[in-house]
Amino acid sequence: MTTSVAALATRLLDLHHTGSTLVLPNVWDAWSAKVVAEAGFGALSIGSHPLADSRGQGDNEDMSLDDALDGVRRICSAVPEVPVTADMEAGYGATPQELVERLLEAGAAGLNIEDTVHSEGGRMRSAAEHADYIGAIRQAADAAGVDLVVNARTDVFLKKDQFADPVGEAATRLRACEEAGARCVYPVGVPDAAALQALLDALSGPVNVIANPRTGSAAGSLEDLQVMGVHRVTFGPKLMQELAPDLTALVTPWR
Template sequence: MDIATRATTLLDLHHTGTTLVLPNVWDAWSATVVAEAGFPALSIGSHPLADSRGQGDNEDMTIDDALDGIRRICSAVPETPVTADMESGYGVAAAELVERLLEAGAVGLNIEDTVHSEGGRLREVAEHADYIGAIRQAADSAGVDLVVNARTDAFIKKGVFDDPVAEAITRMQACEAAGSRCSYPVGAPDAAAVQALLDALDGPVNVIANPRQGSAAGSLDDLRTLGVHRVTFGPLLMKELAPDLAALVAPWK
């Protein structure tokens, strides 16, 4: 399956009328295991990828580090569409980011509005939308249906906004207008917030969940009932495996 076909497949999976679950993997082994479990597409989380490399999240990895991990994962599952968390873009221009990401084999990406290389400041609404738009334009020029998942940290920037729901809606609407193909208001606190976002946005919405505990908006069945289009686990899948790993090896001490 060539990269353009994988990209279109991933995009189509967001519009089937059912909730798409994209488990977050971090290396070739985890990607192979999850793909063999029957998931039609995968997501690479920056946090678990960084942990697997002995580095920190929030762009402690360089873009070269991140792309090295992404390339290894995509090569391990060549028939499976993979989307990757590219944090806030690693300070790279949109055209270069898209070119290098596609070369590594990924067909989707997350881009957040917290700029880690600049002290963790939050991009302005138009600034973030402009970057998202430039990424979409670069992908279109390459002839690839890159799934641009625009993320906002409006909910996790505690105390910054009087009305985080309204702020998240404003930011995600601007990104949709600029060409994003999915919206990721990370940390939406409850089902009411998720419903407000679903009502206000035209395209798919991504919710983070814990694979053992569900999401802030409820279980997978609850998310399906709400009409959530996409679920990812962020670093939570890797974190949930740690106690199991420790318990497995502990009797052999």
């Protein structure tokens, strides 16, 4: 860990508290990171799905921790003045201490951690287990003297019909993560504006919403999200996916 990584983490944390919506486009390699940074974005996110696709591997912890960190290191090295947060899935089986140490060594200023453990048959961590893991990550970062932006994700809305009250379950899980030290929380797949507003009302810190760069989010456009007070927007794999038709159209005439 270097002083510059600590400074980048503090800058990323500050960007969550400016009163405006922070948009972190998801990049997958050094080239995409440079392009997005040069477009004027002050911070970036690495999605596990597009990173895995760029490596010819699968999402859902098909990559090893070494694989994921190799991608993170290459991206962070390509944009050394830009804070980068990385999707680390459910932690790749690493202890919080190892995860934080190695992530900081790779140059990342933040991370996503989800509550679906794909390496263990896709089981879902309990609310308490997930909060404990998030809390241990925060403690390891604090011990290193870094304002690492821990973004706690819940997959409640992706588990169709598993919960009688998905909004209530997501709120319970994310509140527990906030109390454990998460600096941002992420209800991936929130279905509509009403559900998102209920979560914003129930939570005290920044909330991350996924959006499609062409079509917006399930809760509305960027302007809609700004009015609601959403703190952070990411694209997940959708930026890479939306580029595919453009690439096809560009090369097809040369077939």
